[in-house]
Amino acid sequence: MLDAAPLSALRTLFGDRLSVSAAVLTEHAQSESLVSAGLPDAVVFPRTTDEVAALARWSTAHRVPLIGWGAGTSLEGHALAVAGGVVVDFREMAAVLEIRPEDRLVRVQPGLTREALNHELRTTGLMFPVDPGANASIGGMAATRASGTTAVRYGTMRDNVRGLEVVLTGGEVIRTGSGAPKSAAGYDLTALLVGSEGTLGLITELTLKLHGQPEAVMTAVAAFPSVAAAVDCVIATMQMGLTPARIEFLDVETVSACNAYSGLSLPPSPQLLVEFHGHPEALAEDVTRFRALAADHGAEGLDWAEKQEDRTRLWAARHAAYRAILASRPGAKAVVTDVCVPISALAQAVEETRADIAASGIPGPILGHVGDGNFHAILMVDPSRPDEAATAKTLAKRMAERSLRLGGTITGEHGVGFGKLGLMAAEHGAAWQVMGALKAALDPLNLMNPGKLVPGQA
DSSP states (O other): OOOHHHHHHHHHHHGGGEEOOHHHHHHTTOOSSSOOOOOOSEEEOOOSHHHHHHHHHHHHHHTOOEEEESSSOOSSSTTSOBTBOEEEEOTTOOOEEEEEGGGTEEEEOTTOBHHHHHHHTTTTTEEOOOOOSSOOBHHHHHHTTOOOTTHHHHOOHHHHEEEEEEEOGGGOEEEEEOSSSOOOSSOOHHHHHTTSTTSSOEEEEEEEEOEEOOSEEEEEEEEOSSHHHHHHHHHHHHHTTOOOSEEEEEOHHHHHHHHHHHOOOOOSSOEEEEEEEEOHHHHHHHHHHHHHHHHHTTOSEEEEEOSHHHHHHHHHHHHTHHHHHHHTSTTOEEEEEEEEOOGGGHHHHHHHHHHHHHHHTSOOOEEEOGGGTEEEEEEEEOTTOHHHHHHHHHHHHHHHHHHHHTTOBSOSSSOOTTTTGGGHHHHHTHHHHHHHHHHHHHOTTOOBSTTSSSTTOO
């Protein structure tokens, strides 16, 4: 709990945009998964960079941690107050500041969500393509280096953030990057801060790369006789140089959950959802080539959704898959984990993970953005059964270890937070200590989102 003097100083800065009410604190102590922590001491709602800088000066003076909060959709506890402190909720910093169509750039505040951004861009012929599924905030997406269903074609946040404005500990405001398509001028601080999970500073503005809205879009759903056949089709698609905008895998359990939850009628078989973007003639060629590949791998049906409403319905169902899976076991909580492997190792990683889950006795549907080797397991547990939670965490650890053995990473897009902190040394070795040294240099008092990502934070 904050002492009276620091709390009074904080109230002077924020007035009624400071909250210590139980309801607001509880709202900011929730996670989308089983990862949990205690309540923060307070929540503030800044409106300007100057206010965030003043907050950082207050934080340093009173030695109180700051934890950035966007939409609260992260899965590894990134925005939870593991050491108390003040949550900085950016919902009131949600403006589009500048659109530069000729440069394909946009400047935004961090609380803006990706859906709101694309709504603002709808008349420009441009779009921001990074789509993690949840309607996440742009600042949170940058902080966690998010990706999602479209990463296979358009890249992740790492590829689509050109510059940042960031408030460092102590209140210093820096700008990184520029509007230029490339630069050789010094350390790439933008790349360092994208994915730093708020441990180095608070993002208050972003310059993003935009892409042209596609002339034509084709979406297909294909049923396969086995998981191996579906995954092998993905591998062949990528090795042939096809560039789908999205290529998503759903196992049988996920398909059943989506059918029940979203009113679909997909066959009870492993499925691929594939989408191609481009010029109509090039698109037709890609569709023809993929149709042949799918047939070669035993696809039992390839249904193309050309109408916007049909495509929207399919992708809405895919984005609702997490909620659909939870609904398939009422009352369950989920340990949600992801890994990413080289595309050549994808089939082995998925099959071994499926075997592990099947032997565990708890349900764990698998789905994912398999076009870039990334897949997820939704490990559902009864919250009243500690043994199930322990089993799920063991499964998640084995998934990560398997991914490393196959040349991959412990997380392709969910990030580390404190949920995967114990796995970082295995992936990075001595390089993890370098990350800790960077943290110590930029945040010597450990006030920016402590307890996450770097050594000495467990």
